[in-house]
Amino acid sequence: MCAVMGRFRKVRMRMWLLKFAIRKMRMCNKGIMHPYNAFYTPNGTYNISLFHTYDYARHFVSACTRILGLEGTHEGVEDQGKLTRVAAFPIGIDYERFIRALELPQVQNHMKELRQRFAGRKVMLGVDRLDMIKGIPQKILAFEKFLEENPHWRDRVVLLQIAVPTRTDVPEYQKLTSQVHEIVGRINGKFGTLTAVPIHHLDRSLDFHALCALYAITDVALVTSLRDGMNLVSYEFVSCQASNKGVLILSEFAGAAQSLGAGAILVNPWNVTEVAASISYALDMPDDEREKRHQHNFKHVTTHTSQEWAATFVSELNDTIVEAQLRTRQVPPLLPTEVAIDRYMKSSNRLLILGFNSTLTEPVDALGRNGQLKEMELKLHPDIKAPLKKLCDDPKTTIVVLSGSGRIVLDDNFGEYNMWLAAEHGMFLRHTKGEWMTTMPENLCMDWVDSVKHVFEYFTERTPRSHFELRETSLVWNYKYADVEFGRLQARDMLQHLWTGPISNASVDVVRGGRSVEVRAVGVTKGAAIDRILGEIVHHKGMNSPIDCVLCIGHFLAKDEDVYTFFEPELPCESPPPARAMVANHIKTSVPNTLASQSGPRASRLKKQRSLSTLEKKETNPGSAIALQPALQDRMPLHEGASVLDLKGDNYFSCAVGRKRSNARYLLGSADTVVSLLKELGH
Known part of the structure; x- marks a missing residue:
C-alpha cells in the first residue's frame, strides 16, 4: 500500500x-x-x-x-x-505470511495447546471488532438457536468469539459491550456445565501467532457482519486451513461474499433461524464437500493477493492519468476571425462542417404569453440564409451540416441548399440533390428502444412542458421548456431509472445535455461517422485536389466532441498544434480511419491503397439492425476519407459555439457570431 x-x-x-x-x-x-x-x-x-x-x-x-x-x-x-x-x-491479503507462520514453533505450540484444551469438541470462531456493523449479538443469538434445536451438540461444540474493543469512550459502544456480555452470560448459564461453557468470549485482541493458531484449529468460521467492507478475516481463515479444510459461514452483506461466496455458506445475519441451520449444516458437512469448498476459496485467496491488488491498483492509476489527459476539456481562446478568414481565402479546397441546433438556429428559449410554448421546431437563424446560399454555391467550398436531429428536420430546413446533410450524428447522409444513405454498422443493436421509450413516456407525463423524440438510432428527452429545477430533478431520477433498469446490460451510451437526456447505441458519435462521410463526399464530388482547409463549428455535446479531435492527430509538425492536439495522438487507435496528410510514410501507404481517381463502390449487405425506409435499403458503401486531406496546423479551425469548456481549438459566442463569420467568409 x-x-x-x-x-x-x-x-x-x-x-x-x-x-x-x-x-x-x-x-x-x-x-x-x-x-x-x-x-x-x-x-x-x-x-x-x-x-x-x-x-x-x-x-x-x-x-x-x-x-x-x-x-x-x-x-x-x-x-x-x-x-x-x-x-x-x-483487496487481498499476503496469504504466504500466514502459511509461513503456521510452521513456526510458537504457533505449533499454540495449536497443540488449543487442541488439547478443546479435545472432543468442534471449534467455531468469530474474530471481529466490537462494532455495531459486525453483527456480534446476531451471531451469538443464532448460536443459541442452534443449541436449542440441536441438544446433541451442546457438549460437542464451542464458540470462540474474539471481540476487539473499539471506541470504548462512546456510549453506544459501551451499550453494545454490555449487551454482548449479557447475552453470552445468559447462554453460558443456560447451556454450560461446571467444567465447560459453550461460548468463550474475549474483549481483547490476540497477537499474530495466537490468531494463526486459532485459525488453523477452527472447524467453522462465522462472519455475520450486518454491513461491512471486505472483511479480510475470512481470507485469513482460508489461508490457514490447508490441513483442516474448515467451513466458512459468511454474511451476504460482507464484501468478501462477492469473492468467496461460491465456496462459503452465505447467510443473512438478521435471519437467526437461517444462521442456526447453516451452523448445523456446516458441522455435519461431508469431507468431500468441505474439500471442494475450501479449494475454491483457497484458489481465490492465493490468486487475488495484496501484491496483485497493488499492481492492478497502480496500473489503473496509470491508465487513469492518460484517460484524464485525453478527456480534459480546457477553456479555448476566442476564434481569431481575421486569421481564419485569411486562411480560408488562400485555400483552394475548403470543408465547412456545421452543427445545427444553437449553431445555425434562432434562439427559442423563452415562453410565450400565458406560459404557452413558442414554436418547438428548430428554425434557421433569419440572417443566415443569404450567406449560407452564397457559400454553398462556391465550387471551392463543401458544406456539411452534421446534426443529431432526424432526417426530416434537416430536409425541412436545408432542402433548398447545395450541401451535404448528416442526420442523427452522421448515421444518415445525403446530398440535397440525392437520396439518403446510412452509415450505421450492420450489427447495431436497438433492442433496448422499447424499454427506454417507456421510461421517457413516464417522465414526460410527469414533467410539464417536456417532450421526447424517438429517432432511428436514439431517443432524446428534452426539458428545455420545463421549470429548470424541476426538470433537473426529474432528469436525475430518470438517469437512476435507466441505469438500474432497462439499460443496465445494454450496449448504449447515455448522454446528458444542458436540458436533455439522450440514449443512443454505443459508437454513435459524430467523430465515428466523419471518415465515411468524407469518403462519400469525395466519391460524389470527384475532387482533383485534397482538402486543405477545414472549419468545424458546432454546439456539440461532450460525447460528440470527438469530431474536433478527429482532424488533430495527423496534422504535420511544421505548425505546433495546441496541447489538446498532442493529447489526441494517444487516441488514434480509437478512431477508425484517422486522417492523413500528404507527407510521411502513412500518407504514402494510404495513397497506394486508395487514390482520388480510383475510388470505387463496394457492395455490402443491405441488412440493418433497424428498419429503414425503402430509400435507405442500399447501405452506403465504404469510402475512406482520410487520404483526401492535406491539412496543416494553421489551416484547421475547430470552434465550439456557446461553450465554456471544450476540446475545440477556439470558441464562438453564439449563433449570431456564427452568422457574422459566415457572412465574412461569403464575401
Whole structure:
C-alpha cells in the first residue's frame, strides 16, 4: 500500500479510496457522508474513486446522480466534461505470511495447546471488532438457536468469539459491550456445565501467532457482519486451513461474499433461524464437500493477493492519468476571425462542417404569453440564409451540416441548399440533390428502444412542458421548456431509472445535455461517422485536389466532441498544434480511419491503397439492425476519407459555439457570431 500511495503522490493525481462500507447515501441522514465530500476536492473533482465492492461503487454513482445531479455512466461520474472513474477493487491479503507462520514453533505450540484444551469438541470462531456493523449479538443469538434445536451438540461444540474493543469512550459502544456480555452470560448459564461453557468470549485482541493458531484449529468460521467492507478475516481463515479444510459461514452483506461466496455458506445475519441451520449444516458437512469448498476459496485467496491488488491498483492509476489527459476539456481562446478568414481565402479546397441546433438556429428559449410554448421546431437563424446560399454555391467550398436531429428536420430546413446533410450524428447522409444513405454498422443493436421509450413516456407525463423524440438510432428527452429545477430533478431520477433498469446490460451510451437526456447505441458519435462521410463526399464530388482547409463549428455535446479531435492527430509538425492536439495522438487507435496528410510514410501507404481517381463502390449487405425506409435499403458503401486531406496546423479551425469548456481549438459566442463569420467568409 505504501508503494501504491508513493506512486499516487508522484503522479499527483486526485484519488479517493473507500476502505469501509458506504451505504446508500441520503442527504438528510445525520452521520451519513454526503457524496459531495467524496466527489469534490478543494481543487476540483477526483480523478478516480475506488471501492472494495461493486455494491458500494454502484451506490456512490447512484448518490452522485440523485443528490448532485451529475451524469452517471458505466465508467463513473461526469461533471462538466470531467470524468471521475468509479471502480471496484477488492483487496487481498499476503496469504504466504500466514502459511509461513503456521510452521513456526510458537504457533505449533499454540495449536497443540488449543487442541488439547478443546479435545472432543468442534471449534467455531468469530474474530471481529466490537462494532455495531459486525453483527456480534446476531451471531451469538443464532448460536443459541442452534443449541436449542440441536441438544446433541451442546457438549460437542464451542464458540470462540474474539471481540476487539473499539471506541470504548462512546456510549453506544459501551451499550453494545454490555449487551454482548449479557447475552453470552445468559447462554453460558443456560447451556454450560461446571467444567465447560459453550461460548468463550474475549474483549481483547490476540497477537499474530495466537490468531494463526486459532485459525488453523477452527472447524467453522462465522462472519455475520450486518454491513461491512471486505472483511479480510475470512481470507485469513482460508489461508490457514490447508490441513483442516474448515467451513466458512459468511454474511451476504460482507464484501468478501462477492469473492468467496461460491465456496462459503452465505447467510443473512438478521435471519437467526437461517444462521442456526447453516451452523448445523456446516458441522455435519461431508469431507468431500468441505474439500471442494475450501479449494475454491483457497484458489481465490492465493490468486487475488495484496501484491496483485497493488499492481492492478497502480496500473489503473496509470491508465487513469492518460484517460484524464485525453478527456480534459480546457477553456479555448476566442476564434481569431481575421486569421481564419485569411486562411480560408488562400485555400483552394475548403470543408465547412456545421452543427445545427444553437449553431445555425434562432434562439427559442423563452415562453410565450400565458406560459404557452413558442414554436418547438428548430428554425434557421433569419440572417443566415443569404450567406449560407452564397457559400454553398462556391465550387471551392463543401458544406456539411452534421446534426443529431432526424432526417426530416434537416430536409425541412436545408432542402433548398447545395450541401451535404448528416442526420442523427452522421448515421444518415445525403446530398440535397440525392437520396439518403446510412452509415450505421450492420450489427447495431436497438433492442433496448422499447424499454427506454417507456421510461421517457413516464417522465414526460410527469414533467410539464417536456417532450421526447424517438429517432432511428436514439431517443432524446428534452426539458428545455420545463421549470429548470424541476426538470433537473426529474432528469436525475430518470438517469437512476435507466441505469438500474432497462439499460443496465445494454450496449448504449447515455448522454446528458444542458436540458436533455439522450440514449443512443454505443459508437454513435459524430467523430465515428466523419471518415465515411468524407469518403462519400469525395466519391460524389470527384475532387482533383485534397482538402486543405477545414472549419468545424458546432454546439456539440461532450460525447460528440470527438469530431474536433478527429482532424488533430495527423496534422504535420511544421505548425505546433495546441496541447489538446498532442493529447489526441494517444487516441488514434480509437478512431477508425484517422486522417492523413500528404507527407510521411502513412500518407504514402494510404495513397497506394486508395487514390482520388480510383475510388470505387463496394457492395455490402443491405441488412440493418433497424428498419429503414425503402430509400435507405442500399447501405452506403465504404469510402475512406482520410487520404483526401492535406491539412496543416494553421489551416484547421475547430470552434465550439456557446461553450465554456471544450476540446475545440477556439470558441464562438453564439449563433449570431456564427452568422457574422459566415457572412465574412461569403464575401
